[in-house]
Amino acid sequence: MTKTADDAAPIATKGLVMRAAQASWYDALAAVLTLGRERALRDRLAQLARLAPGEAVLDVGCGTGSLALAAKRQVGATGTIVGVDASPEMIALAARKAARAGADVTFRNACAERLPFPDGTFDAVLSTLMLHHLPATLRRECAREAFRVLKPGGRMLAVDFSRPSLKRGGLLARLHRHGGVPLDAMVALLRDAGLRVEETGSVGESGAQLGLAVTPKPGEYATRHDAVPATRALPPLGGARWILAAVVVAALAAHVWMAGRLAGMVSLSVAGIAAGAIALVGVAVHVLGMRRR
């Protein structure tokens, strides 16, 4: 059963909270911007966090809960997943989505800088595309909180865009021009919070980059670890590209509909040209995005 708590009260935070207006289109936009590969992306992120059956996992700034659901698929029936977000609307959407999927995931309206959990609760903490929603001070508080709620030897996976710009980084990154967290800043953030960064790299979608860090185990010194982490660049995601087909079909349908309404006009109607242009732009953006990775 899916559970929610405190989901009516907005949380006071200086973070950029996505309220109803943004929350309602978030999933549709994510589907379009990842060209129908969002599920594959979420599954990949859950794997990057090395989630194992039976683990307890927290997704901070969980949005509509897509990653929390992927995490649940990975930890199985014996694992526990909690998602928190400062937006009550995001939490409500996430809870509905989990209920539809029949997934036992808990969602709570809470903020990253004040996590409502005791020390040492989780095996892994996830934070994807959320850090850039926080001002620098809150980012540090969020990392310290993640460290606090992790068990010794627990892992934190942070994923964000390093260099949002109009020209680079794929569709998803371009939507996030309101901010980004460079990889070196993400590494410093994790280290300053007391974690040892084990791995960095690119996740293979829209220029997003990852930092995977662990908390010290008993007997290890809980001091700053500056060892160079392993780096890897994951290949672009394969799988569904249904969005391209959907764009072409929608464009053709629009053409047929417009042609019907403008009966008597030549077949190369304005609608036809527009529909063809939309399809071509979609393909071009996709191909360019693939070549840049």
Ligand SMILES: C[S@@+](CC[C@H](N)C(=O)[O-])C[C@H]1O[C@@H](n2cnc3c(N)ncnc32)[C@H](O)[C@@H]1O
């Ligand atoms: C771009 S969305 C990312 C959502 C999700 N992690 C994903 O990967 O799709 C950023 C999320 O961070 C949330 N957020 C912003 N400030 C926050 C804070 N201080 N504490 C918790 N969540 C916050 C927003 O409401 C939003 O849902």
